[in-house]
Amino acid sequence: MSAHPTVPGSRVRAGRPFPLGATWDGVGVNFSLYSRHATKVELCLFNERGREVERIVLPEYTDEIWHGYLPDARPGQRYGYRVHGPYAPDAGHRFNPNKLLLDPYARQIVGQLKWAPALFGYSIGHRDKDLSFDKRDSAPFMPKCAVVDPAFTWGHDRPPCVAWEDTVIYEAHVRGLTMRHPDVAEAARGTFSALKHDGVLDHLRHLGATALELLPIHAHVDDQHLLERGLRNYWGYNTLAFFAPDPRLLSTNAIAEFKQMVAGVHAAGLEVILDVVYNHTAEGNELGPTLSFKGIDNASYYRLADDPRYYINDTGTGNTFDLTNAGALRMVMDSLRYWVQDMHVDGFRFDLATILGRERSGFDPSGSFLDAVRQDPVLSQVKLIAEPWDIGPGGYQLGQFAPGWAEWNDKFRDNVRALWRGDGGQLAEFATRIMGSADLFNHKGRRPAASINFVTAHDGFTLHDLVSYNDKHNEANGEDGRDGSDHNISWNHGVEGPTEDAAVLALRARQMRNLLASLLFSQGTPMLLAGDEFGRTQQGNNNAYCQDNELTWLDWAQAGSAAGAQQAAFVRKALKLRRRYPQLRRGRFLEARDDVADTAIEWLRADGGPMHEADWNDPEARVLMLKLGGNDAHSHEPGPEHETLLLLFNAGHGEVRFDVPGVPERPWRVLLTSVDSPAPALDAQGGLTLPERSMALLASRRARAPAAA
The missing domain is CATH 2.60.40.10 (Immunoglobulins)
Incomplete structure (x- = not known):
């Protein structure tokens, strides 16, 4: 038989x-x-x-x-x-x-x-x-x-549907966020069950985040060479199954656990965004294993070279998914709709998204996949975020995606880092970046929110390490320090890594607040890396993709330390001000006008005079004032939207006195500053002096309109 x-x-x-x-x-x-x-x-x-x-x-x-x-x-x-x-x-x-x-x-x-x-x-x-x-x-x-039974009682679950201009993204890993959380039961740590714990959700909600963006949760493979070194593919960018959650993230061994997590996150008023990897699979190149697509129909699912024995490798992982094939395209579209309709997620961040828009002739913003998503009645209504680059030909496509998409803006990241590090010639671009990067996104009706602004992300230094290390320290990865980027635009402020020097620590803390304020007060959609709000470190590792251990798990004890609590309080206050003042999150692009005295935007020098071309082009200029006008409509009870805001930036090496422009109706008041102590105050002449490398946000309320006779 x-x-x-x-x-x-x-x-x-x-x-x-x-x-x-x-x-x-x-x-x-x-x-x-x-x-x-x-x-x-x-x-x-x-x-x-x-x-x-x-x-x-x-x-x-x-x-x-x-x-x-x-x-x-x-x-x-x-x-x-x-x-x-x-x-x-x-x-x-x-x-x-x-x-x-x-x-x-x-x-x-x-x-x-x-x-x-x-x-x-x-x-x-x-x-x-x-x-x-x-x-x-x-x-x-x-x-x-x-085989699964899809039945699930969602009850009153409703998507929060947070407007783009109100969105604040918190990027996290399921395990990294919860493995060391003291309020989560040990058996649930590192799983979806932990994410719906009140202790986790209260932290995000009180911080001011509106969306939890999760690193890949699809079932994935740990590379053999990592396992042999006692490591694993922690980040998960090595997908094996695009409809299935990774079984290691389930404490109950039932996919209903994911649905319960989503319902819990929604109940806290937060959205769930998934980082998805439809550009390649875990099967590698011609020498890789046969696990699924390769053995089902290799020629249909993968992009093959002119010699079809070999694979086009626009991902750097060995293979590239072929979304010009109808069967492969249908699988990706079905997968995305499944996660929205059956699992109730609110959006996606697409890894190496240029690949998804690359046709045989190159990247096309109207390519098969991008057009399919744009016309889809389900997917066109959720948040779509592109990582707009890959290593293929014409791979860098920042600003080129179709309307309806937001994009990771690495130009924002690099410019803000460089300015606060003290690099010259950054001021003009800084003005463009903090106003939503109109040079990249102001076309086809796209809005400032299309710019996903970030200073740090999972890939690279944490915020703490950005101001604590000049060089990467990736020895734990077992590749002799060859892995990870060397272009970090970081600065250790005089000491590499840990130090007990009080002056260095104080400057590092202020620089983190400067970077956070630049992010949270910029037009566009801010994204925070988990743990940056309290200064977590990865000990200088800028490529911790294979570290599933205490190096990458958030140290919640640090959140309770004096320094961690102070930084978290700063982030909470900054995000509270962002919510209070719509001037900091406008839905449209604004441009300064030379022919109007009281404009929505004014760029000023430290002496209060208007910025001229020579000022913008001065490579040594590191000081700037930005005046944001409020709503011109009069009201008997003027609210925050009627106030004028003033952002002061001193990214230079010395103390600077700002001649704050006069507002006859009401005096200015300091809302927030990156200076710890003593907090700067307006002097008798109405000026404000900021020490080196610091910023401040001021407000002046408009006069109350006279009551009707």
């Missing part, structure tokens, strides 16, 4: 080609798999111990989709596929039915991948490399797919 008996034909029905994946209808399960070039597809069923118990040939092939229906299958059933077809790498085909393959539409993944030679479609060490054919069964080393 065969080890894998064929199921009687009467038990297998034709089923339907749609929806793709394994769909429980309350009676049985419909299985459906796209493969344009396959010749046969076998559905493999496994018991809970991981033993393959049946192989079932999917009986129907409709419009490039293989399908069948099992009336006695139930939620919880473990399964995978074996796909038959030509093994012809020179033609782009890598079918090998000896390899168990994950369903691209699997809603749940059970178990972990165990690295072994059997995972590869070719024989490792063979003289013909990937042209050889490996006959070993990979099933014992593969995780399995599981």
